[in-house]
Amino acid sequence: MKFPYSDIVLEHFRHPRNVGQIEDADGKATEGSPSCGDMVSVYIKVDPDKKTISDIKFESYGCASNIATGSIITELAKGKTLDEAKKINWKTASDALGGLPKIKAHCSVLAVEGLRSAIQNYEERHGLVREKKPTTEEEIHKRLRKVMNPLSGLDIERTNLVKVVQLKDGTAHVMIDLPPDHQFSNSIKEEIKEKIEPLWDIKEVIVEFIT
Amino acid sequence: MFANRIYFDNSAATRLDERVLDAMKPYFFENYAVATSEFAYSEGISAREALDDLRSVLATSLGANSDEFIFTSGNTESSNIALKGVALALGKKKGTHIITSKIEDFPVLHSARGLEKRGFQVTYLKVDSNGFVDLDQLRDALTDKTILVSIQHANQEIGTIQDIETIAHICKEKDVLYHTDATHTFTRVPLDVSNIPVDLVTVSAHTIHGPKGIGGLYIRKGTSVTKWMDGGFQEFDIRPGLENIPGAAGFAKAADLVTSEETLRLQAMRDRIIDRVLTEIPNTTLNGHRHKRLPQNANITFHFVEGESITLHLDMHGYAVSTGSACFSRSLESSHVIMGIGGDHERAHGSIRFTFGRYNTINEVDDIVGTLGEIVKELRKISPLGKEKMEESK
Numbered sequence: 297m298k299f300p301y302s303d304i305v306l307e308h309f310r311h312p313r314n315v316g317q318i319e320d321a322d323g324k325a326t327e328g329s330p331s332c333g334d335m336v337s338v339y340i341k342v343d344p345d346k347k348t349i350s351d352i353k354f355e356s357y358g359c360a361s362n363i364a365t366g367s368i369i370t371e372l373a374k375g376k377t378l379d380e381a382k383k384i385n386w387k388t389a390s391d392a393l394g395g396l397p398k399i400k401a402h403c404s405v406l407a408v409e410g411l412r413s414a415i416q417n418y419e420e421r422h423g424l425v426r427e428k429k430p431t432t433e434e435e436i437h438k439r440l441r442k443v444m445n446p447l448s449g450l451d452i453e454r455t456n457l458v459k460v461v462q463l464k465d466g467t468a469h470v471m472i473d474l475p476p477d478h479q480f481s482n483s484i485k486e487e488i489k490e491k492i493e494p495l496w497d498i499k500e501v502i503v504e505f506i507t
Numbered sequence: 508m509f510a511n512r513i514y515f516d517n518s519a520a521t522r523l524d525e526r527v528l529d530a531m532k533p534y535f536f537e538n539y540a541v542a543t544s545e546f547a548y549s550e551g552i553s554a555r556e557a558l559d560d561l562r563s564v565l566a567t568s569l570g571a572n573s574d575e576f577i578f579t580s581g582n583t584e585s586s587n588i589a590l591k592g593v594a595l596a597l598g599k600k601k602g603t604h605i606i607t608s609k610i611e612d613f614p615v616l617h618s619a620r621g622l623e624k625r626g627f628q629v630t631y632l633k634v635d636s637n638g639f640v641d642l643d644q645l646r647d648a649l650t651d652k653t654i655l656v657s658i659q660h661a662n663q664e665i666g667t668i669q670d671i672e673t674i675a676h677i678c679k680e681k682d683v684l685y686h687t688d689a690t691h692t693f694t695r696v697p698l699d700v701s702n703i704p705v706d707l708v709t710v711s712a713h714t715i716h717g718p719k720g721i722g723g724l725y726i727r728k729g730t731s732v733t734k735w736m737d738g739g740f741q742e743f744d745i746r747p748g749l750e751n752i753p754g755a756a757g758f759a760k761a762a763d764l765v766t767s768e769e770t771l772r773l774q775a776m777r778d779r780i781i782d783r784v785l786t787e788i789p790n791t792t793l794n795g796h797r798h799k800r801l802p803q804n805a806n807i808t809f810h811f812v813e814g815e816s817i818t819l820h821l822d823m824h825g826y827a828v829s830t831g832s833a834c835f836s837r838s839l840e841s842s843h844v845i846m847g848i849g850g851d852h853e854r855a856h857g858s859i860r861f862t863f864g865r866y867n868t869i870n871e872v873d874d875i876v877g878t879l880g881e882i883v884k885e886l887r888k889i890s891p892l893g894k895e896k897m898e899e900s901k
Contacts, residue, residue, distance in 0.1 A: 299819070310820075315888065330851070330856070331853075333834055333839075333852065334834070335891060336891075337891040355889060355890060355891035357811065357812065357813055357891055357892045358813050358834070359813050359835075360816055362813075363816060446839055477620070482840055483840055
């Protein structure tokens, strides 16, 4: 039989580790939504003295790569300090899984973000919060680095798909170097909105395809 | 290579029937000549006669005359010829308005979108929660500039069978051409063009255990269709290219082999999986109408879980099925059909399509239900969605 995933991915998909919720979690976060097709929740317990992740659990509504990435990041993060855990990125997870299909990058990156957001949630709850700063174009570019280009498996910033970002009166205008009827236009548009809309001072996100 | 596998994706492709292959063989090895005019050499004349006979078999199965049926490379080409051929023929003469539905298969939907870019106006009709086109909206949408209505016979994903007789009469009253994509109904759901005033019908061999790469288009005599692929004068000067006579032989044989007994057998499999899944697995929804649906199609959403995860687990257990999930599709988009019937992304992502064929058995259906129950239960344990609802149904 021929499966589209590595043996390690299939192993984690069939037997995901650290599944579930932590009732009295110190930090928790959910990334994605049913509408984007994948969703991951991450729960962490933090050792307050050592600042290490003493326990971690995840839940996934998603495809095989989403489930497998959720599983592997819990293994990678367990016992690590918060700073170490923050450094776990998509590449770390993908390498640990023996590689993921490029087109699945957008499904699997959610788990990595879930972990980072859970850590951020812990930091916010423990007085390590930064002030609400007004969003800058730079911040938008930073968020766009989390939107994957399904053609390459890299993000849309690194693959030069983002042509222009304008920010005016709470409206973020993003222009993408793809034709409007491109195979992945709708999928990329949805993902951009998903990443930018939650910013506290953004009222509207306009995505335009300009090729 | 795939022994002991259970294949439930017969609307995507079917296993070729050996009898179909036998019918094709002579045209590969004995008479492989081009179908010539009646004034050429013996092989060519014989090939021409064979092609005419095969055309007659398929035309007759639709209630049409022989000269109203052309062979194509499949349903994609047939629907392209129907939409673009009519658009080219009538765009300047009559008008540039076309009506179709939101849940058409891609050959129709994307031909319509392509025409929009070339200055045509397209109305995409809404469908109700079962997938039926809104007939009042159709009546309202028809104008004196409308040149074509294209509404499928049955849906490729959810199986809903449209009331094409009423649709055809609505179009005829307004003197508008009507095309229907019958890729999934051909030979399995009756369609007689001598009774129903439909002008163009798309059919294909790949859904009925015939070969891939051969299809057909019924074109009612007198219908304005302009040729847009350039080449020779084959297929009544509408579809150029060397005729695929082995394919045509396979297509005719495949159509001939479908029986009403077989259709009833497929329907029994369909009914079994629907009845068992909906009663045995909680939080499931049938997509499409319960009865007015393709005899070979069941499409069910398993809530709170994602379809690609289900299909991969099923694959590892030996079953092949498809899903409307974005993760499974080449464009990473959810099924436009499930979204069209008012479903949300979650309903599309968790939808699984089971389509049955000649080589499936009712025992295989019973087997998959048990496996499905286990898989869905495990995936729901992992899922952050629907915990409250699942408590209720415990």
